[in-house]
Amino acid sequence: MLDVRSIWNGAVSFGLVSVPVKLVNATESHSISFRQIHTEDGGRIRYRKFCELEDREVSGAEIGKGYEDADGSIIPVTDEDLAHLPLPTAKTIEIVAFVPGERIDPLQMDAAYYLAASGAPAAKPYTLLREALKRSNKVAIAKFALRGRERLGMLRVVGDAIVMHGLLWPDEVRAPEGVAPETDVTVRDKELDLADALMDTLGEIDLEDLHDEYREAVEEVIAAKAAGEAPPEAPEPAKGGKVIDLMAALESSVRAAKESRGEQPAEVREFPRRRTSRSAPKEPAGKKSTAKKPTAKSTQTGKKTAATKSTAKSTTKKTAARKTTSRKRSA
Structure with missing residues (x-):
């Protein structure tokens, strides 16, 4: 049981089943509240309530409710008058239907x-309603009266508890006319692809990790001034250029989101172009040729070979001449 004060006592009407319940706030505000002061001397500014007829200040116990009629006259309405309203929802949360949860517009x-x-008698019917809601995968739509007016509510299960969300009446939700741009705009597939990539890069987040940074900053300012120190200075806002090219803005957003998550984008390097000419590169000036020169040994070998060939030719001629002379003598 939550250690908070209930704001309403009554029962949940579930057909012929009645569940005695207490209504407890499920949320709380952590915002920092300020007092109005006189800037010259720091004195508190207070609002005092005066009676127009008696021209005197009145206490809270003397203040009641009244309805101002069209002619300006005031019609007193007491808490007892409101307690006896001819409505079944005055002290009862009356369930009127069970519907799928997706049927409820979040705007409501x-x-x-x-x-x-x-109390103990409420344990069994309370558990029955809770388990019935769980098994049906539906929410209960109910009507109830709170703070002087009848309201609409939605009952659903959170853990082992039943939660009731107050709902606005359908006619209290304004139609979104004139909100969307009236100019005809064409969105390209590439732009949608980049938007999808940005959504995937940002990914999901655990809502438990989110916190009120504004409140923390205000607390730091208050702590610094209470200690007689200068409040922390605000960092310079990032300079945002005008969005001229939507594609460029989306690409930059994806890149920034990846860097914030520690992901290093792939580095694109431009390699030098290959030469198309296959001509041999020119030798730099002053560089000696690498061709081998004939050595002295190879020159002498060449001369000996030539001399040997010349001797062989002369021997052949002498042999031929001797054979000719011999033939003549024999004749």
């Missing part, structure tokens, strides 16, 4: 309340 969602079982 209002404050949330825990329904706490009131």
